[in-house]
Amino acid sequence: MERTALTVSTRIRITLEHLARLRDVEGIESRYSDQESHLGLSVFRFDDQMLVTPHLSNLAGHDSPMLHLRRLQDDGLFDRFAWHVETLWQAGRPTDVGA
Numbered sequence: 001m002e003r004t005a006l007t008v009s010t011r012i013r014i015t016l017e018h019l020a021r022l023r024d025v026e027g028i029e030s031r032y033s034d035q036e037s038h039l040g041l042s043v044f045r046f047d048d049q050m051l052v053t054p055h056l057s058n059l060a061g062h063d064s065p066m067l068h069l070r071r072l073q074d075d076g077l078f079d080r081f082a083w084h085v086e087t088l089w090q091a092g093r094p095t096d097v098g099a
Helices: 008-021 079-091
Strands: 041-047 049-054 066-071
Touching: 041 079, 049 079, 066 079
Parallel strands: none
Antiparallel strands: 041 049, 049 066
């Protein structure tokens, strides 16, 4: 657990720095979302698993929960998050790191 609360912009910068180190790894992509009509999320998807952190207002990032979702059935929680994230992904813009 982090002992220092970091701003969202600092967390984004740190994440992008780590992703830049993986630039040559095939299949890693990242995007920004400019849509203001959704809850802030950090999502890392690996085939039928994903780690989702919904960023709760007035809390530091490390105080928000991380959900480990696994696809176990059609139309379950995983599929609902995947649809939401895919919608945001299509409207997003590349971060210019990763693949």
